[in-house]
Amino acid sequence: xxxxxxxxxxxxxxxxxxxxxxxxxxxxxxxxxxxxxxxxxxxxxxxxxxxxxxxxxxxxxxxxxxxxxxxxxxxxxxxxxxxxxxxxxxxxxxxxxxxxxxxxxxxxxxxxxxxxxxxxxxxxxxxxxxxxxxxxxxxxxxxxxxxxxxxxxxxxxxxxxxxxxxxxxxxxxxxxxxxxxxxxxxxxxxxxxxxxxxxxxxxxxxxxxxxxxxxxxxxxxxxxxxxxxxxxxxxxxxxxxxxxxxxxxxxxxxxxxxxxxxxxxxxxxxxxxxxxxxxxxxxxxxxxxxxxxxxxxxxxxxxxxxxxxxxxxxxxxxxxxxxxxxxxxxxxxxxxxxxxxxxxxxxxxxxxxxxxxxxxxxxxxxxxxxxxxxxxxxxxxxxxxxxxxxxxxxxxxxxxxx
Amino acid sequence: xxxxxxxxxxxxxxxxxxxxxxxxxxxxxxxxxxxxxxxxxxxxxxxxxxxxxxxxxxxxxxxxxxxxxxxxxxxxxxxxxxxxxxxxxxxxxxxxxxxxxxxxxxxxxxxxxxxxxxxxxxxxxxxxxxxxxxxxxxxxxxxxxxxxxxxxxxxxxxxxxxxxxxxxxxxxxxxxxxxxxxxxxxxxxxxxxxxxxxxxxxxxxxxxxxxxxxxxxxxxxxxxxxxxxxxxxxxxxxxxxxxxxxxxxxxxxxxxxxxxxxxxxxxxxxxxxxxxxxxxxxxxxxxxxxxxxxxxxxxxxxxxxxxxxxxxxxxxxxxxxxxxxxxxxxxxxx
Numbered sequence: 001x002x003x004x005x006x007x008x009x010x011x012x013x014x015x016x017x018x019x020x021x022x023x024x025x026x027x028x029x030x031x032x033x034x035x036x037x038x039x040x041x042x043x044x045x046x047x048x049x050x051x052x053x054x055x056x057x058x059x060x061x062x063x064x065x066x067x068x069x070x071x072x073x074x075x076x077x078x079x080x081x082x083x084x085x086x087x088x089x090x091x092x093x094x095x096x097x098x099x100x101x102x103x104x105x106x107x108x109x110x111x112x113x114x115x116x117x118x119x120x121x122x123x124x125x126x127x128x129x130x131x132x133x134x135x136x137x138x139x140x141x142x143x144x145x146x147x148x149x150x151x152x153x154x155x156x157x158x159x160x161x162x163x164x165x166x167x168x169x170x171x172x173x174x175x176x177x178x179x180x181x182x183x184x185x186x187x188x189x190x191x192x193x194x195x196x197x198x199x200x201x202x203x204x205x206x207x208x209x210x211x212x213x214x215x216x217x218x219x220x221x222x223x224x225x226x227x228x229x230x231x232x233x234x235x236x237x238x239x240x241x242x243x244x245x246x247x248x249x250x251x252x253x254x255x256x257x258x259x260x261x262x263x264x265x266x267x268x269x270x271x272x273x274x275x276x277x278x279x280x281x282x283x284x285x286x287x288x289x290x291x292x293x294x295x296x297x298x299x300x301x302x303x304x305x306x307x308x309x310x311x312x313x314x315x316x317x318x319x320x321x322x323x324x325x326x327x328x329x330x331x332x333x334x335x336x337x338x339x340x341x342x343x344x345x346x347x348x349x350x351x352x353x354x355x356x357x358x359x360x361x362x363x364x365x366x367x368x369x370x371x372x373x374x375x376x377x378x379x380x381x382x383x384x385x386x387x388x389x390x391x392x393x394x395x396x397x398x399x400x401x402x
Numbered sequence: 403x404x405x406x407x408x409x410x411x412x413x414x415x416x417x418x419x420x421x422x423x424x425x426x427x428x429x430x431x432x433x434x435x436x437x438x439x440x441x442x443x444x445x446x447x448x449x450x451x452x453x454x455x456x457x458x459x460x461x462x463x464x465x466x467x468x469x470x471x472x473x474x475x476x477x478x479x480x481x482x483x484x485x486x487x488x489x490x491x492x493x494x495x496x497x498x499x500x501x502x503x504x505x506x507x508x509x510x511x512x513x514x515x516x517x518x519x520x521x522x523x524x525x526x527x528x529x530x531x532x533x534x535x536x537x538x539x540x541x542x543x544x545x546x547x548x549x550x551x552x553x554x555x556x557x558x559x560x561x562x563x564x565x566x567x568x569x570x571x572x573x574x575x576x577x578x579x580x581x582x583x584x585x586x587x588x589x590x591x592x593x594x595x596x597x598x599x600x601x602x603x604x605x606x607x608x609x610x611x612x613x614x615x616x617x618x619x620x621x622x623x624x625x626x627x628x629x630x631x632x633x634x635x636x637x638x639x640x641x642x643x644x645x646x647x648x649x650x651x652x653x654x655x656x657x658x659x660x661x662x663x664x665x666x667x668x669x670x671x672x673x674x675x676x677x678x679x680x681x682x683x684x685x686x687x688x689x690x691x692x693x694x695x696x697x698x699x700x701x702x703x704x705x706x707x708x709x710x711x712x713x714x715x716x717x718x719x720x721x722x723x724x725x726x727x728x729x730x731x732x733x734x735x736x
Contacts (some may be wrong), residue, residue: 088727090461090463124623
C-alpha cells in the first residue's frame with residue numbers, strides 16, 4: 001500500500017492535468033507568432049529599431065584600436081562603417097558584421113592614435129545610425145602579466161586585508177569596555193553593515209541599468225540579494241543550532257556572529273576589488289596612493305565590526321583572528337584579479353547584489369544580538385548613537401576614497 | 403568607483419601589423435584588373451593602414467562598379483544657340499533607399515531615382531519644358547535658379563503625391579544653375595536628395611573640353627542635424643575607388659555645385675595643379691586658384707589643363723568632409 005495513494009486518488013492523472021495549461025500556452029504562443037502581426041497592426045506601425053550598438057569595451061594597442069560591440073536590441077544590427085574622430089576608417093571584424101540579439105563582435109581598426117589625447121570612436125549601422133563613444137584619454141591597454149597579477153594582489157591586500165587586521169587590533173580594548181559601550185560598538189557594526197548593504201545595492205542597480213536591455217532588469221539584482229540572504233540565513237541557523245548543542249543557549253553570538261559579519265564584509269570587499277580591478281584595467285581610475293589610503297581608512301572600521309561580536313566571549317586564538325581577516329579582506333584580492341583580467345558587467349552586478357543581501361542578513365543577526373545583550377535594550381542611546389555613528393563614519397571615510 | 407565594460411584582453415601588440423596586413427592584402431588581391439595594379443602600389447607606399455583619406459583604387463570603401471555614376475558625371479552634349487528651340491525633360495520624384503557607402507543605406511527622396519538628380523542642360527534662349535510627376539509620398543516641387551516668371555518658381559505650385567506639373571520658361575542666364583525641391587520643410591526636402599545641376603550654355607559656346615559635373619552633398623543618416631557622410635555625385639569615396647580619367651594638356655571643364663545641407667560651406671581643392679574658376683559660370687571674372695569655397699547653393703565653372711600625368715587628388719579642404727567620403731582622384735593620362 002502506497003501512502004500517497006490514499007490522500008490523492010488518481011494522483012497521476014491530475015499531475016498530467018497540470019501539464020494542460022502549459023500545452024495550451026504553447027499552442028496560443030504558436031498561434032500568436034503565426035498571426036500576431038495582424039493584432040499589432042491594429043495598434044499602428046512599429047517604430048524602426050534604434051540600431052545603436054552597445055560599445056562594451058575599447059582597447060588601445062600600438063597602431064590599433066579594438067572595439068567590442070554588442071547588439072542590445074531584438075532586431076539584427078549590421079556594422080557598416082566605423083569612424084575615429086569623425087573620419088571613416090578601414091576596419092576588420094573578428095565575428096559577423098550582422099549581429100543577432102546580444103551577439104558581439106570585435107572591430108579592429110588599424111589606427112595611429114595619440115597617447116593621452118581624447119578620441120571618439122563611432123560605429124555606424126546599415127541604416128546610418130552612428131553610436132559614438134568618447135574616450136577622455138587614449139592610453140595603451142595593458143595585457144596580462146605576472147607583474148600585473150602581483151600588482152592587483154598588492155592593491156587587494158592593501159585595501160582589504162590590512163585595514164581589517166588593523167581594525168581587529170582594537171579587540172583587547174573592546175574586551176575591557178563596559179557592556180553598554182560594547183553594545184554601542186555592536187550597533188556601530190550594524191550601522192556600517194547597513195551602509196555597505198545600501199552602497200552595494202546602489203552599485204548593483206547602477207551597473208544593472210548600464211547592461212544591455214536583454215540582460216538587465218532589477219530582477220537580476222533581486223535574485224542576487226535573495227540568494228545570498230537566504231544562504232546566509234541557512235548558515236546562521238546551522239551555526240546557532242551547533243551553538244545550542246554545545247550549550248550556547250541557541251543564540252547566535254560570539255565567534256559565529258563574527259564569522260557571519262566577516263562573510264558579509266568579505267562579499268562586499270570582493271565587489272570592491274572587482275570594481276577597482278576593472279576600473280584600473282580600463283584606465284578609468286587613476287589609482288593613486290591617495291585613493292588606496294582612502295580605502296584603507298574606509299575599511300578599518302570593518303575590522304572593528306568583526307572584533308565587536310567576539311569582544312565579550314572567550315579568548316580567540318590568533319589563527320582564528322587571522323582566518324576572520326582573510327575571510328573578510330582576502331576577497332578584495334580575488335575581486336581585483338577577476339576585475340583586472342576578465343571583467344564582466346553581469347558578474348559585477350551579481351556580486352554587488354550578493355554583497356548587499358549578505359550585509360542585510362548580517363545586520364538582522366547583529367541587531368538581534370544587540371537586542372538580547374545591550375543593557376537598556378535596543379533603544380538605548382548607546383545603541384542608537386552607535387548605529388548612526390557606524391553609518392556616519394563609513395560615509396565620511398568613504399568621501400576620502402571617492 | 404565606476405566599473406564598466408568587459409572583454410578578454412591580451413592581444414599581443416606585436417600582432418597588430420599582421421592583423422592590418424591580412425585584410426589589406428586580401429583587398430588588394432580582390433582586384434584583378436591589371437590597370438589598377440599601380441593604384442594598389444601607390445596606396446601601399448603611402449599610409450593605407452591609417453585611414454581612407456589616402457586610399458585609392460579597390461581599397462577605397464565605395465559602393466558600386468566603374469561607370470555607375472557616368473550619367474551624373476558626364477553632362478548631355480551642349481547644343482548650338484537657336485532661340486525658341488524647346489528642350490524637354492521629365493523628372494519623377496521617387497522615394498528610394500540608396501546605398502551611399504558600403505552597407506550604409508539612406509532613405510532618400512530622389513528625382514528619377516538618383517541623388518543628385520539628372521543633369522538638366524539647355525542653351526540660352528531655349529524654351530525649357532520640365533515635367534514633374536510626383537511618385538513620392540510627400541508633396542514636392544522643382545525650384546530652378548535663374549530668370550523665370552513667378553508662377554514657374556516652384557514655390558507655390560505644390561505637387562501632391564500622384565500629381566503633375568510642367569514648368570516652362572526661357573533658359574537664362576547662361577551659367578551653372580541649380581534645381582531643387584522647395585516644398586517645406588525645406589531643409590528636409592533638400593537634404594533627402596531632391597536637387598541637381600542645371601547647365602545653361604551661353605549663346606557663344608564655351609571652348610570644347612572634357613566636361614564633368616561634380617555636385618557636392620552630404621547625408622545625415624542618423625537625423626541629428628549634422629552629416630555623417632560627404633560625397634560628390636552621391637557616393638562617398640566613389641572617385642577614390644574609380645578615379646576620373648582625363649587627358650593631359652587638354653581642357654577639362656568642371657561644373658561644381660554645392661548642395662550640402664547643415665554645413666554652411668563646402669569646398670574643392672585640387673592637388674598638383676591650378677585652375678581658372680568662374681563663379682556661377684557667369685560674367686568675365688575668373689579666379690586663378692587651386693581651392694574653391696561655396697556656400698549652400700553656390701556653384702561655379704572650373705577650367706583646368708593638367709600639366710603632368712598621374713593621380714591627382716581632389717577633395718573638400720574641410721579635412722573632416724574629406725575623411726567622411728568627399729575625396730577622389732583625377733587620373734591624368736597622355
